[in-house]
Amino acid sequence: xxxxxxxxxxMFALSIPTLRYYDKEGLFLDLDxxxxxxxxxxxxxxxxxxxxxCLKKSGLQIKDIKKFMELVSLGQETVTDRKEMxxxxxxxxxxxxxxxxxxxxxxxxxxxxxxxxxxxxxxEVKAMIPDELPREIKNVYEKTHI
Amino acid sequence: xxxxxxxxxxMFALSIPTLRYYDKEGLFLDLDxxxxxxxxxxxxxxxxxxxxxCLKKSGLQIKDIKKFMELVSLGQETVTDRKEMxxxxxxxxxxxxxxxxxxxxxxxxxxxxxxxxxxxxxxEVKAMIPDELPREIKNVYEKTHI
DNA sequence: TCTTGACCTAAAGTTAGATTTAGGTATTAC
DNA sequence: GTAATACCTAAATCTAACTTTAGGTCAAGA
Numbered sequence: 361x362x363x364x365x366x367x368x369x370x371m372f373a374l375s376i377p378t379l380r381y382y383d384k385e386g387l388f389l390d391l392d393x394x395x396x397x398x399x400x401x402x403x404x405x406x407x408x409x410x411x412x413x414c415l416k417k418s419g420l421q422i423k424d425i426k427k428f429m430e431l432v433s434l435g436q437e438t439v440t441d442r443k444e445m446x447x448x449x450x451x452x453x454x455x456x457x458x459x460x461x462x463x464x465x466x467x468x469x470x471x472x473x474x475x476x477x478x479x480x481x482x483x484e485v486k487a488m489i490p491d492e493l494p495r496e497i498k499n500v501y502e503k504t505h506i
Numbered sequence: 507x508x509x510x511x512x513x514x515x516x517m518f519a520l521s522i523p524t525l526r527y528y529d530k531e532g533l534f535l536d537l538d539x540x541x542x543x544x545x546x547x548x549x550x551x552x553x554x555x556x557x558x559x560c561l562k563k564s565g566l567q568i569k570d571i572k573k574f575m576e577l578v579s580l581g582q583e584t585v586t587d588r589k590e591m592x593x594x595x596x597x598x599x600x601x602x603x604x605x606x607x608x609x610x611x612x613x614x615x616x617x618x619x620x621x622x623x624x625x626x627x628x629x630e631v632k633a634m635i636p637d638e639l640p641r642e643i644k645n646v647y648e649k650t651h652i
Numbered sequence: 653t654c655t656t657g658a659c660c661t662a663a664a665g666t667t668a669g670a671t672t673t674a675g676g677t678a679t680t681a682c
Numbered sequence: 683g684t685a686a687t688a689c690c691t692a693a694a695t696c697t698a699a700c701t702t703t704a705g706g707t708c709a710a711g712a
Contacts, residue, residue, distance in 0.1 A: 365688090365689075381670065398678090398690075460602055461603065466560040471592045482582055505556070543707080
């Protein structure tokens, strides 16, 4: 079963030029062409693209994803390198999640701040900081302010 | 209490040119200068920078952060707009966290895959997919494959 | 006095990740 | 036979967010 670039584009909601660009950057291994030169993607490329999307989300650059693909193409002897790359990426993404959770705390504080400012006015909310905050809000406030 | 650009730079681990760039882009309200033209930051700018860092993490562009700062400068009448911006940002960051958690599932699968491939060889691991995976791994595999 | 360090500006350069443009081929539908 | 559709390439352009460069001011210390 093979897929055209248009089918891949729909499957992953990525533009056709983006897929060509990924190909040019060396992200697809063993990407064959049909008689007229059109790319023929298959299940391996579908899986590759799943991994690419996930590595991109976790903050890896395209050139580093390419390096990973090169390791894949070298076969069994690079299994340990690849494992180590994913272990690094795991740590990386875990710390990204923590960072976002901190940002979320600040945002929750600001949501409370503006909801209260709508009712009482900004001056009054400011006067509540930091001692007269509701317990819940005091918590997130302290997490985000030293 | 005021701070020089160098002090702010250390406080937030941002380069001095970056702080000047943020200033040029209009991210700092009421940023005064001393007699020789040096920027004089104060507590308001410290708090602004905390918010800027957090909005940047949550994916907002500098021009949108600027728009928010413009709302702040318009005072009480924009409180509702600002509240709505933070509510949107809250949703946004929550979905970013979910996305990262999905990516993490894929990465956990790949960590298992390569750990097992180290022991048994890649061919053997591939043969275990999808029916003979350990329960835990089958779980994350299924979450990331259709 | 002079030099060191911290600041300033405007403008050019950089990088990643695409997107756009311009021109061309191959297949199918009418 | 021609028009629409889906693909192709190479090269130029774009955007965001900085960073670098080049040249200058100002105050303190040796």
